[in-house]
Amino acid sequence: MSATDQTARDGAATDQARRLASVRTQQAQLREQGFTGRAWGFLLPTASGLGGLLLWELAVHWFQLPSYLLPAPSEVALVMVEKWQLLLDQLVYTAFAAIVGFVIAVVIALSLGAMIAASPFVERVLYVWLVVFHAIPKVVVAPLLLVWIGFGLQSSIIFVVVFTFFPMLVNTVAGLRSADPDLLLLARSMGGGNWQLLRKIRIPSALPSIIAGVKISITLAPLGAVIGEFVASNKGLGHMLIQSVGSLEVPVAFAAVTVVSLLGIFTWYLAEFFERATIPWHASQRGRSGSDS
Amino acid sequence: MQEIVVEGVERTYRSGGRAVHALGPVDFAIEQGRTTTIVGPSGCGKSTLLRILGGLDRPSGGQVRVRGEPVGERVEGIGVVFQRDLLLDWRNILDNVLLAAEMKGLPRGPAAKRAHALLTELGVGDFADRHPWELSGGMRQRVAIARALLCEPWLLLLDEPFSALDALTRDQMGVLLQRVQQTAKTTSVLITHSIPEAVFLSDRVLVMSGRPGVILDDIAIDLPRPRTLAMREEPEFAAIARRIRMQFERSGVLTA
Numbered sequence: 001m002s003a004t005d006q007t008a009r010d011g012a013a014t015d016q017a018r019r020l021a022s023v024r025t026q027q028a029q030l031r032e033q034g035f036t037g038r039a040w041g042f043l044l045p046t047a048s049g050l051g052g053l054l055l056w057e058l059a060v061h062w063f064q065l066p067s068y069l070l071p072a073p074s075e076v077a078l079v080m081v082e083k084w085q086l087l088l089d090q091l092v093y094t095a096f097a098a099i100v101g102f103v104i105a106v107v108i109a110l111s112l113g114a115m116i117a118a119s120p121f122v123e124r125v126l127y128v129w130l131v132v133f134h135a136i137p138k139v140v141v142a143p144l145l146l147v148w149i150g151f152g153l154q155s156s157i158i159f160v161v162v163f164t165f166f167p168m169l170v171n172t173v174a175g176l177r178s179a180d181p182d183l184l185l186l187a188r189s190m191g192g193g194n195w196q197l198l199r200k201i202r203i204p205s206a207l208p209s210i211i212a213g214v215k216i217s218i219t220l221a222p223l224g225a226v227i228g229e230f231v232a233s234n235k236g237l238g239h240m241l242i243q244s245v246g247s248l249e250v251p252v253a254f255a256a257v258t259v260v261s262l263l264g265i266f267t268w269y270l271a272e273f274f275e276r277a278t279i280p281w282h283a284s285q286r287g288r289s290g291s292d293s
Numbered sequence: 294m295q296e297i298v299v300e301g302v303e304r305t306y307r308s309g310g311r312a313v314h315a316l317g318p319v320d321f322a323i324e325q326g327r328t329t330t331i332v333g334p335s336g337c338g339k340s341t342l343l344r345i346l347g348g349l350d351r352p353s354g355g356q357v358r359v360r361g362e363p364v365g366e367r368v369e370g371i372g373v374v375f376q377r378d379l380l381l382d383w384r385n386i387l388d389n390v391l392l393a394a395e396m397k398g399l400p401r402g403p404a405a406k407r408a409h410a411l412l413t414e415l416g417v418g419d420f421a422d423r424h425p426w427e428l429s430g431g432m433r434q435r436v437a438i439a440r441a442l443l444c445e446p447w448l449l450l451l452d453e454p455f456s457a458l459d460a461l462t463r464d465q466m467g468v469l470l471q472r473v474q475q476t477a478k479t480t481s482v483l484i485t486h487s488i489p490e491a492v493f494l495s496d497r498v499l500v501m502s503g504r505p506g507v508i509l510d511d512i513a514i515d516l517p518r519p520r521t522l523a524m525r526e527e528p529e530f531a532a533i534a535r536r537i538r539m540q541f542e543r544s545g546v547l548t549a
Contacts, residue, residue, distance in 0.1 A: 189373040192396035
């Protein structure tokens with residue numbers, strides 16, 4: 001190796017070190033911007049939310065609205081503190097119906113979806129029924145559940161199942177069918193049988209779609225439970241809501257609505273967590289785990 | 294030894310109620326340990342032919358015999374590299390390579406050792422625990438080649454493996470593939486659109502016509518190995534490339 005080569009190489013090395021250092025500062029700057037960006041992204045919605053509540057509070061006092069028309073946020077908060085035991089009881093009841101119904105719906109949707117994706121015969125037999133079933137406005141036939149199934153928890157659970165299983169079913173079928181044909185050909189060229197193709201290619205390929213369905217459905221579960229309780233229950237947040245509206249206890253109704261909403265928000269984040277845990281490799285999840293690799 | 298014998302193989306597709314005659318009839322034999330390249334215009338049925346060789350598609354007429362036995366539903370012990378790398382996003386690089394062993398139900402330990410060795414040989418050994426989306430196109434295709442070679446196939450089928458890569462990466466991959474071939478001595482069938490690539494990598498080139506694809510020319514390439522990229526400028530190399538190009542011009546695939 002000649003001396004000029006050596007110098008050139010040293011020069012290149014220092015050059016590279018300098019470039020690396022400048023890249024690092026740039027990254028640090030970006031991170032800082034990212035932090036302020038994130039702080040901004042957190043502060044602004046919070047300020048917006050609090051500002052809205054404040055305006056609501058002021059409007060109620062300013063126009064002297066009676067609480068049976070529109071209770072002030074402070075009044076709703078007060079009711080929630082006073083009746084926390086009652087609200088918690090109703091919440092547990094409603095959440096239980098939602099969870100049990102949702103789990104049943106997951107089992108039905110996944111197994112039915114797998115069967116439909118696997119067999120054109122099953123699809124042709126079931127398809128028309130599923131379409132009809134989905135087309136029926138479920139809220140309208142809810143009172144019929146009272147006649148068929150009777151009063152109580154089981155009606156709520158069945159209503160949750162009916163409400164939530166369809167999005168998961170559709171997405172399971174679509175997901176299981178979306179496996180790349182070339183990928184299946186490749187796996188077959190490796191000597192893989194049907195079972196291995198299912199386990200190692202089809203199911204992982206289907207997961208993002210299935211989880212998208214689960215995310216839609218899981219937020220519908222509390223809604224299904226509440227609507228079930230409207231018509232066929234003497235317990236739960238839905239029943240509480242209907243009753244308090246009937247007796248013009250509007251602040252109580254608002255409290256119940258708040259708790260239902262909190263339940264909905266909680267299930268949404270639960271679904272997000274589930275999504276991140278099961279498909280960290282998916283394009284939608286990359287860079288969200290916070291790891292650098 | 295004639296390892297694979299193709300006899301009067303044809304393929305007809307049904308497309309919108311119409312029969313499309315895509316391929317053949319073609320007849321040829323492939324020698325053991327040799328790299329045979331099929332060049333031809335798009336739609337000439339060369340990918341179909343490759344799939345038929347691997348038992349992944351069935352001919353409408355004729356038959357393929359491997360070591361005397363007619364090919365049935367499946368050909369055991371082959372490695373396939375497609376134009377797309379087809380790496381699984383949910384597996385890291387090592388596990389992607391190991392898919393080939395899992396599909397055959399082989400134990401993980403020895404397979405993982407061989408996978409590491411192959412990845413290192415192909416220059417992507419440092420990326421074993423990365424995920425596919427973190428690698429460039431050329432690196433991903435190296436991983437796909439490692440996956441195809443993992444179970445020491447007797448037949449390697451390469452379906453336009455480098456056509457999605459840029460020109461430089463492509464040359465690099467050609468050199469790399471030649472080196473791997475030199476040590477493994479696997480019987481290989483390569484499909485490409487690139488005349489220089491065909492001449493560079495092959496012991497023999499089959500030139501195919503447009504649809505329905507039949508064999509126009511069968512050219513033995515006796516250039517010494519290992520070949521270098523610089524050899525592409527030498528007159529022997531250019532002469533073979535010209536012969537292939539003339540075939541395309543004569544059949545109207547290329548117009549001057």
